[in-house]
Amino acid sequence: MAKVTVRYWAAAKAAAGVADERYEAATLADALAAVRERHPGELARVLRRCSFLVDGDPVGTRGHDTVRLADGGTVEVLPPFAGG
Template identity: 90%
Template sequence: MAKVTVRYWAAAKAAAGVAEDAFDAATLAEALDAVRARHPGELERVLRRCSFLVDGDPVGTRGHETVRLADGGTVEVLPPFAGG
């Protein structure tokens, strides 16, 4: 298991009530499961619309269970942004 930091932005930050959390997870799917367990409710709905960066790289359409996390890594949770 990797120790990772999950950072929340905009609506995700508001729904989580914190700017970031630390989790032990081997994959992005495991990290997001831990996020949902820690912050049930509104954040779960927000996550459905989010995109994710893992250590600065966009996850895109890859399956979250295939995205491995590195120890000390960072997952950025990015809700859709309005404007341009």
């Protein structure tokens, strides 16, 4: 399993109560399941609307179970942004 940093932004950061956390996970799906387990309330709801970057690359519509995580990598949790 890879050791990754999950970094929260905007509403996700507010719901988590921290800017980032460390997790061990093989895939993005595994990491998000661990996040939901640790934060079953508001953050779990916010995650449904988020997009994700893994090591700077957008995940887009790829299945989260197909996105492999690298040891030392970063998952960015990006809620929808308003404005333009």
